[in-house]
Amino acid sequence: MLWETVRLAFRAIIRNKLRSFLTVLGVVIGVAAVIAMVTVGQGSSAQVSANVASLGTNVLVLRPGRQTMGPGPREDAPQFTLRDAEALSDLTVAAAVAPTTTTAATVVFGGANRSTQITGSTAGYLAASNWQLAKGRSFSEAEERGGAAVCIIGETVRQSLFGAGDPVGQAIRVKSVSCTVIGLFSPKGAGSFGQDQDDIVLMPIRAVQKRLEGKDDVERITVALKKSVTAERGTRDIQNLMRDRRRIGIGKDDDFSVTNMAEIASMLTSINSVLTGLLSSVAAVSLLVGGIGIMNIMLVSVTERTREIGIRLAVGATSGQVLTQFLVEAVVLSVLGGVIGIALGLALAYGASQFMTIPFAPQVSVVALAFCFSAFIGVVFGFFPARRAAKLDPIDALRHQ
Amino acid sequence: MTPLIELRNVTRSYGKGEAEVRALDGVNLTIAAGEFVAIMGPSGSGKSTAMNIIGCLDRPSSGQFLFKGAELQGLNNDQRALIRRNYLGFVFQGFNLLPRTTALENVELPLIYKGIAPEARLSVARAALAKVGLQGREGHDPSQLSGGQQQRVAIARALAGNPSVILADEPTGNLDSHRSHEIMLLLQALNRDEGITIVMVTHEMDIAAYANRLVVFTDGLITGDSPVKVAA
Incomplete structure (x- = not known):
């Protein structure tokens, strides 16, 4: 009997295609919006988590000057030196240390060229920033010390300079x-902010300082901590060492900052x-409003179909059967809207x-929840119109024009 | 033998106190199985109210209504629906077919509520349509059928439920005289050949003439009850 009622409901829905479509439009939009929002939100969370992993789990970044938020000139504080980096690598908490400086430059190979970011650092940069080599090798100690003109390039740079060719051994x-x-x-x-991390040329820091920039600045020092070391302890040890090296008196503020990358990542996740x-x-x-839309149209439909209800009662339908029919119709409508909304939402996402x-x-649980919720909306907002239909007096209903 | 339908001193009043209107004022009527009864009377005479009570759509304010000897006074709405479903068939002046629904589906309607399986339902509905002369029109919408054909579909719908009684409320009111004649011959045949009891309300004497008994209502009372002369 219930299956019969569902079939009846489908027939009634198909008989009024336009009205059915307008009825479910609210639910379609509501479900689509929820699905799209949640799916995109989950995606960007996953992205942030992936970035945390690519940063390395336990990485601290040192910059000269006090930590500033937003734009504006940095305080005038002494730059780091390569000796600072060497001192940091002697710390027991440090697994890898990468003094880094960057400059923008155009790189050329044959007829192809690309404006990119030149990063000067040491072999420690690979460990500290979680880079893997697809091909070739890292810097040797001699190359680092002498500031040799060698480089490791990222995938984006390779594509624009070499196309499908093998870059290793070539001179750019x-x-x-x-x-x-x-x-x-x-x-x-x-990366976290949508930047292309593969648009990179890494050279020994001394090569960038001497050959490209002509000054000895170290913009920042990245320190990867040993696995057993907490970020708090690492930060404290680094601060103590640097305060000592930079001769900052007791009670005075640091003139450098230590940033925990994992902290930034988790902040991004929570904002997200x-x-x-x-x-x-x-x-x-909007889903709720969609439900009210269904109730509205169902009420109109009950009034419009009063005579039909009268006929059904006359041929022997019980009021329970009329109630079921209208309730099932509302549920079928809203579930239909839910399914269309899920498809639309996933497409949007x-x-x-x-x-x-x-x-x-896409999350199965969210899709299932949206489906159940749309059915629930059908029951809740379909019940009142359905009860009204079931309570009609057959004589009045048959006389209704 | 127990009469099929029996009204004993039935009254039906609407409103209360000063505004009270008595549509039926103590009606006694007995209809035996197999009769073809025409009910006539001016509007407001109570004939429609009597039909509604016989059709289990309304209940008397006082008095007794017996169907197959059983008192129906105490039945609730759903029990009345079951009586309608199993024993009664309705034919209305305005046909009352479901719009945008094929003739076959319209005829199937009472069978759905009887809980008959789809295949059986289809063959019963087809047979009912054939009986009213509408083979080949099963897939037509009411809007594609003439008034006479629509009324035939309505009669087929009433027949499909295999009723003891067909209640016809001015079945020819919306039809021209030629179609009216056809419909009345059909009802007459069903009464004669299938033994279905028919109770029909009408305004027109020549339509009433197809019945074999004429009951006249005036001001909520039966003022005439006589056999119809076959001469008509």
Whole structure:
């Protein structure tokens, strides 16, 4: 009998295609919005987590000057030196230390050229920033010490300079310096802020300082901590060492900053989840409005179909059967809306994830929840109109024009 | 033999106190199985109210209504629905077919509520349509059928439930005289050949003439009850 009622409901829905479509539109939009929001939110969370992993789990970054938020000139504080980096690598908490300086330059190979970021650092940079080599080798100690004109390039740079060719062993020109490619990084993909991490040329820091920039600045020092060391202890040891080296008196503030990358990543994750929650709840409100839309149309439908209800009662339908019919109709409508909404929401989320280059992370639980919720909306908002239909007096209903 | 339908001193009043209107004012009526009864009377005479009570759509304010000898006074709405489902068939003036629904589906409707399986339902519905002369029109919408054909579908729908009684409320009211004649011959045949009891309300004497008994209502009372002369 229930199956029969579901079939009847489908027939009634098909008989009024336009009205049915307009009825479910609210639920479609509501469900699609929730699905899209949650899926995109999950995707960007996954992206942030992946970035945390690519940063390395336990990495601290030192910069000269006090920590500043937002734009504005940095305080005038003494730069780091390579000797600072050597001192840091003597710390027991440090697993790898990478003094780094960067400069923008155009690199040329044959007829191809690309404006990119030249990063000067040491072999420790690979460990501290979690880079893997796809090909070739890292810097030798002699190359580092002498500031040899050698470089390791990222996948993006390789593609634009060499196309499909093998870069290792080739000489590229960086500004006016001819530089031998000794290695190729495995691709990392987009970073936390959507930047292309593979757009990189890594050279020994002394080569960048002497040959490209002509000054001895070290912009920042990245320290990867040993696995057993907590970020708090690492920060404390580093601060003590640097305060000592920079001769900062007791009671005076640091003139450098130590940033915990994992902290930034977790902050990004929580901002992300708050935003996702907020947008999802707005979407949920639209789902509620969609439900009210269903109730509205079902009430109109009951009035419009009063005579039909009268006929059904006359041929022997009980009021329970009329109630079931209208309730099932509402549920079928809203579930239909839910299914269309899920499809639409997933499509939207897929498009958005392609656009924002984040992973497409549909969640079965969210889809199931949206499906159940749309059925629930059908029951809740279908009940009142259905009860009204069931309570009609057959004589009045048959006389209704 | 127990009469099929028996009204004993039935009253039906609407409103209360000063505003009270008595549609039926103590009606006694007995209809035996196999009769073809025409009910006539001016509007407001109580004939429709009597039909509604016989059709289990309304209940008397006082008095007794017996169907197959059983008192129906105490039945609730769902039990009345079961009586309608199993023993009664309705034919209305305005046909009352479901729009945008094929003739076959319209005829199937009472069978769905009887809980008959789809295959059996289809063959019963087809047979009922054939009986009213509508073979080949099963897939037509009411809007694609003439008034006479629509009324035939409605009669087939009433027949499909295999009723003891067909209650016809001005079945020819919306039809021209030619179609009216056809419909009345059909009802007459069903009464004669299938033994279905028919109770019909009508305004027109020549339509009432197809019945074999004429009951006249005036001001909530039966004022005439006589056999119809076959001469008509």
